[in-house]
Amino acid sequence: MSECIWNQPGSLAEKFWKDGKADFPIYDMHGHMGAHYAIYFKICEAPEMVAHVKRIGVKRLVFSHHEALWGTFRNARVYEICKQFPDTLRMYLSIVPQREDHIREDIAQFDKWAPYAVGLKLLPGYHNCDMMDPRYDYALSFANERGLPVLVHTWGNDPAVLKAIQKYPNAKFFIAHCCYGAWDYAIQCVKESNNNVWLELTAIPGDRGIIEKLVEGVGSERILYGTDMPWFDEYQGVGGVLSAKITDEDKLNILSRNPERILGKDF
Numbered sequence: 001m002s003e004c005i006w007n008q009p010g011s012l013a014e015k016f017w018k019d020g021k022a023d024f025p026i027y028d029m030h031g032h033m034g035a036h037y038a039i040y041f042k043i044c045e046a047p048e049m050v051a052h053v054k055r056i057g058v059k060r061l062v063f064s065h066h067e068a069l070w071g072t073f074r075n076a077r078v079y080e081i082c083k084q085f086p087d088t089l090r091m092y093l094s095i096v097p098q099r100e101d102h103i104r105e106d107i108a109q110f111d112k113w114a115p116y117a118v119g120l121k122l123l124p125g126y127h128n129c130d131m132m133d134p135r136y137d138y139a140l141s142f143a144n145e146r147g148l149p150v151l152v153h154t155w156g157n158d159p160a161v162l163k164a165i166q167k168y169p170n171a172k173f174f175i176a177h178c179c180y181g182a183w184d185y186a187i188q189c190v191k192e193s194n195n196n197v198w199l200e201l202t203a204i205p206g207d208r209g210i211i212e213k214l215v216e217g218v219g220s221e222r223i224l225y226g227t228d229m230p231w232f233d234e235y236q237g238v239g240g241v242l243s244a245k246i247t248d249e250d251k252l253n254i255l256s257r258n259p260e261r262i263l264g265k266d267f
């Protein structure tokens with residue numbers, strides 16, 4: 001593992017510390033939007049969020065709206081929000097397993113919602129439904145057929161995660177929070193997959209040594225950057241990755257190159 005290079009002249013971190021902005025495109029692959037009963041967000045609606053992430057150099061923010069995850073409004077409305085900020089916003093279709101009628105109707109619109117809809121978002125723990133539950137099968141089979149990204153909330157060691165990864169070997173699973181705390185299990189999920197798994201860093205920047213452990217475990221090509229914005233701030237996230245004791249090549253893979261490899265340069 002390389003030394004920390006944040007203050008080395010010409011390093012990504014040194015430039016960022018000076019400018020407060022990246023000179024390469026950042027892809028935040030895990031965002032949300034909208035107010036939430038459990039917390040006060042100063043910045044949580046599209047115009048303010050887009051302005052905020054642009055300041056730091058985010059090219060795309062891929063998000064699922066809180067209200068769509070709770071089922072209080074539909075993905076069609078999220079598509080309308082994306083259309084207002086076509087240069088920045090992309091969406092995951094929120095999949096609410098209790099609403100199988102909505103899942104089918106919304107997935108039928110997926111192509112119509114291009115290029116904004118890029119994948120699906122699953123929230124198994126909050127929806128009381130593990131990834132192997134048959135209510136997810138229609139959505140996961142669709143992702144599997146198309147090779148689509150599926151951002152899935154994970155926390156700790158949930159055996160259904162690896163089972164689903166192996167059951168749908170062509171879906172591209174983005175493991176949100178890297179099975180937070182169960183780091184070795186997250187690494188196992190990548191290693192025992194059909195090369196269809198990436199670990200997504202939300203909540204991890206700031207936890208000392210974890211980014212380094214994950215890069216060592218699976219390689220930086222298998223790690224994606226995300227913030228859960230507005231829950232965590234973009235500056236905290238980017239600062240955490242740039243401060244990690246990994247190489248500049250690793251940092252560029254995580255912040256910039258991997259999403260382009262998965263979804264194409266101009267998704």
Ligand SMILES: [Zn+2]
Nearest residue numbers: 030031032228
């Ligand atoms: Zn989230």
